Amino acid sequence: MRETDVTAQDAEKRATRVRNRRGEGGRLREDIIDAAAALLDETGDERAITLRSVARKIGIAAPSIYPHFPDQPAIMLAVVQREFAALETHLRAAVEEAGDDPRDRLYALCRAYLRYAQDHPERYRTMFGGLWIPTLGDSSLTEEELTTLGATALQLLADALAGCVVAGQSSIADPPLDAVTLWICLHGLAHQQAATRIFPWPAERVADAIITRVAKLKDATTAE
Known part of the structure; x- marks a missing residue:
């Protein structure tokens, strides 16, 4: 794996952790709905809306969705x-x-x-x-x-x-x-x-x- 790839992944993880803290609490549920609606507008295909794609859109880990949506x-x-x-x-x-x-x-x-x-x-x-x-x-x-x-x-x-x-x-x-x-x-x-x-x-x-x-x-x- 190239060093630039590792650096990019580390930067993404750091950004994810920051955004995860910002979205904690009751607001995260609305953030999840907003992200799913935005993906639907962007792709025109509800099959593109997955737990992983929604989590990526918000900047959180996918398991963080489960307390709000099963x-x-x-x-x-x-x-x-x-x-x-x-x-x-x-x-x-x-x-x-x-x-x-x-x-x-x-x-x-x-x-x-x-x-x-x-x-x-x-x-x-x-x-x-x-x-x-x-x-x-x-x-x-x-x-x-x-x-x-x-x-x-x-x-x-x-x-x-x-x-x-x-x-x-x-x-x-x-x-x-x-x-x-x-x-x-x-x-x-x-x-x-x-x-x-x-x-x-x-x-x-x-x-x-x-x-x-x-x-x-x-x-x-x-x-x-």
């Missing part, structure tokens, strides 16, 4: 949970900004959802599956942790649809079920926009058509 899927779950919280904040802000009209609030929420997917393509893909979700029993994750992901965001959509029904602007009969249907349609559009270099129609018009038809929105003049 395995890699647990880190990914934390990244996804935090991203869903950010999505929910984004959707709530869009709805509040839209004003009091239920129709406007529904459109604003759906458009904000699509905008979020477009602005954060790698994280969005990971939020809704990706390659990180393991078979139950193969990791520390529980079925409840996985099945409740995005539940609050979906409830916001169901509430927006119910508001349109109460206002006489929509003829749907089952807001929770129709919220799932509308989300699937929006998710399909978001995926297609990300996967297709040249989208065949103006995405905004397609989105509005999806919202109007799935939500069974009545014409503004007849809803009054």
